[in-house]
Amino acid sequence: MDFKFENIDEDFRSEIKDFVEKELPWNWREQDLDPEDEKDSVLVRDFKRKLGDQGWLTMAWPKEYGGQAASHMRQVVFNEEMAYRGISAGDAGVRMVGPILMLYGTDEQKEQFLPKIANAEINWSQGYSEPDSGSDLASLQTRAVEDGDDFVVSGSKIWNSAHADSDWMFMLVRTEPDAPKHRGISFVLTELEGQEGVTIEKIPMMWDAYRGLVTFDNVRVPKKNLVGEQNRGWYVGAALLDFERSGVDRPARAKRVLEDLVEFCKENKKNGRLLADDPVIRNQLAELAVQVETTRLMCYNVAWMQSQDLIPNKEASITKVYGTETVNRLYGLGIKIMGLYGQLDPDSKWAPLKGRIENAWLRSFGGMVAAGTSEIQRNVIAQRGLELPRG
Amino acid sequence: MDLGLNEAQQMLKTTAQDFLSTECPDTYVREMEEDERGYTPELWTKIAEQGWLGLIIPEQYGGVELEFQDLVVLLEEMGRYMLPGPFFSTVVLGGMSIMDAGSEEQKQEYLPRIAEGQIIMTLALTEPSARWDAAGVELTATATGDSYTLNGTKLFVQNAHVSDYMVVAARTGTSEENISLFVVPTQSDGINQTLLKTIASDRQSEVVFNDVKVPSSALLGEENKGWETIQKVMQWGAIGKCAEMSGGGQQVLDMTVDYAKQRTQFGRPIGSFQAIQHHCANMATDVEGSKFITYQAAWRLSEGLPADREVAMAKAWVSDAYRRVCALGHQSHGAIGFTKEHNMQLYSRRAKASEILFGDTDFHLENVANIIGL
Incomplete structure (x- = not known):
């Protein structure tokens, strides 16, 4: 047992802090950004380019692709420091498209896309979910029909960031409707910018952001944009490069929220008593602090297992389900602690902590649904982790 | 960072599982729930032979000199197999008190005997107030010449009924943390014990001290520094x-x-x-x-x-x-x-x-x- 990071990783932590203080184009103490939101995405892209210049955006990539082959624990340090400051440095291009191309892409595809991903020149939108295919993703119905050198794509993709400055979409499409559902899917890259037949709608979310709904009406996608074998797209999409995937950003973000709430409790009164002196609030906030700490350790374990070439299976699902649910509870408690003020929107002059807690609470429900709902995660823990029989 | 068990810990864990699954099956656990002592000297001897009683005791006192984190690996398995008896109270409560506060002489006197399984120990801390803070310690130790006299009641004392010695927390001054520790033979005159029936069927006692005299050599660590x-x-x-x-x-x-x-x-x-x-x-x-x-x-x-x-x-x-x-x-x-x-x-x-x-x-x-x- 040894719970400390290597000294060189701790040095790296300081380096990141200094860099962020100097280079971040917004004030992380005052402002939370949603990278999938239109107005924020430009700022985020600017900063990502700076990270790209540092080589940090692709630190997890193999050296042959211009990465640093950074250790899992070093990635943890980076992700923690970014998330603590509310910076979304996770990028679908870097984390998903790049690695998939490295494993399945043609030389031409690698040449075309990898450098641009590494420099954050392309904003990627994920085209997986559809209005009728959520948890049962493999039931997706967006059709791609072969026609000469192209696929002709029709259907719709939802819950993406296509509306927010996105250039390309990596998507799963059905190329063989008669095959078993997992075996008729292909993975294609589709340019969105100026594409005929593409309609992008903005879906207002209950928090201060939108998600995209993209409709494809006979959109022509060149066959050279097919990644991997036709009809093997399900497996292409499931490919993972060995990134740290502990979800350590959640406890790191939550740590900051905890600190903000502790300060709030030390400065504000409820019914004439300092909140920090209220035994119920002390108990509840301390309980969340323990849950956040436990989440952090579970995340460290996932990254550590990866560093040992062990495959985190149920462990990764555990951090996802427990982490997202803990974050949701924490924000909910935050609003309660703030009392009537907790309900105020970010733009109110009365809103404590600029309304960040209110908005983040609304947004935190998304965490328990996106990328495998809590229910799907629990199924994974039970069936793959504990080997319980499928229903 | 290393969140796994090292080789020695992995071995300890495997050994513990093998040993406990054989020596401490659920039938034994159930038997001990009804047993007067709550453990058997036969198993105690075998545990001593495993080196577990001296696991974290320094080699110079006859122990194996592993670390607390190693003991934790062993305790996990004891929890899994619900090992009944005075292991925890002897090693963690009594033994570690002496390791922390004992004089060289006291360490030589008690630690080798703990490691060899010759003595059973416990800690007498809590009282009828059931508090975990220093103010909860009201049992008094009064210095008279070269001895102390203890008066008061300890409650929820684990395995006192089979312990040879108790580390007793006693009040020796008026300010809250004026607590001193004494190693007291359980058979001393003036000690009266009554077993409690508990939810986990473990053995806890009420221990009443009525003018119990111990020599000043029984003082563990400095006076008033016991807390x-x-x-x-x-x-x-x-x-x-x-x-x-x-x-x-x-x-x-x-x-x-x-x-x-x-x-x-x-x-x-x-x-x-x-x-x-x-x-x-x-x-x-x-x-x-x-x-x-x-x-x-x-x-x-x-x-x-x-x-x-x-x-x-x-x-x-x-x-x-x-x-x-x-x-x-x-x-x-x-x-x-x-x-x-x-x-x-x-x-x-x-x-x-x-x-x-x-x-x-x-x-x-x-x-x-x-x-x-x-």
Whole structure:
């Protein structure tokens, strides 16, 4: 047992802090950004380019692709420091498209896309979910029909960031409707910018952001944009490069929220008593602090297992389900602690902590649904982790 | 960072599983629940032969000189197999008190005998007020010449009925932390014990001290400085209990998953129902969290790093998590799990007892609240 990071990783932590203080184009103490939101995405892209210049955006990539082959624990340090400051440095291009191309892409595809991903020149939108295919993703119905050198794509993709400055979409499409559902899917890259037949709608979310709904009406996608074998797209999409995937950003973000709430409790009164002196609030906030700490350790374990070439299976699902649910509870408690003020929107002059807690609470429900709902995660823990029989 | 067990720890764990599955099956646990002593000298001797009683005692006193984090690995397995008897009270409560505060002479007197299994020890800390703070210690030790006279009542003293010595926390001054420790032979004149019947069927006693005289050589550490040691022992004790609970939780999870695979209702194993799967997933989450929050604190204690925050967080988390694990274990087992015949109840009774020992969740959450700046 040894719970400390290597000294060189701790040095790296300081380096990141200094860099962020100097280079971040917004004030992380005052402002939370949603990278999938239109107005924020430009700022985020600017900063990502700076990270790209540092080589940090692709630190997890193999050296042959211009990465640093950074250790899992070093990635943890980076992700923690970014998330603590509310910076979304996770990028679908870097984390998903790049690695998939490295494993399945043609030389031409690698040449075309990898450098641009590494420099954050392309904003990627994920085209997986559809209005009728959520948890049962493999039931997706967006059709791609072969026609000469192209696929002709029709259907719709939802819950993406296509509306927010996105250039390309990596998507799963059905190329063989008669095959078993997992075996008729292909993975294609589709340019969105100026594409005929593409309609992008903005879906207002209950928090201060939108998600995209993209409709494809006979959109022509060149066959050279097919990644991997036709009809093997399900497996292409499931490919993972060995990134740290502990979800350590959640406890790191939550740590900051905890600190903000502790300060709030030390400065504000409820019914004439300092909140920090209220035994119920002390108990509840301390309980969340323990849950956040436990989440952090579970995340460290996932990254550590990866560093040992062990495959985190149920462990990764555990951090996802427990982490997202803990974050949701924490924000909910935050609003309660703030009392009537907790309900105020970010733009109110009365809103404590600029309304960040209110908005983040609304947004935190998304965490328990996106990328495998809590229910799907629990199924994974039970069936793959504990080997319980499928229903 | 290394979140796994090292080779020696892995070996200790495997050895412990082999030994305990043979020597401490559930039949033994059940027998000891009814037994007057609550353990058998035969098994005690075998445990001593394993070197476990001296696991963390320095070699110069006849021990193996491993670290506290190694002991935690062993305690996990003892929790899993519900080892009855005075191991915990001898090694963690009595032994570690002496290791921390004892003079060279006292260490030579007691530690080799602990390691060899010749003496059983315990800690007499809590009193009828059931408080964990220094103010809860009201039993007095009055200095008279070269001896002390002890008067008062200790309550919830573990295994006092079979202990040869008790480390007794006594008040020797008026300010709150004027506490001193004494190593007192349990057979001393003026000591009267009454066994308590408890939820976990362990052995705890009321121990009344009526003009009990001990020589000043019985003083452990400096006069009025005993509370410093007690605070450390409370931390070791809390994390030791966390380890037992973590191991017990793992066993309850394993039992429940096995049962869910075998038990058939509506023509299919109940483990194929999503409701049961999600119970098991939640249990696995609690067990996973228990393990690492315990290890983190154990590691810090082993390294001599400040650990107030980590210990408080661990005891707060694991106390609740183990109770939740047992509750879901019961729910998944249905009625059979509530029967005396089934092992579930052995675990859930122990879970409740461990939850309240060395500070319950609320006690530790208040510590956490202070530490995070509230």
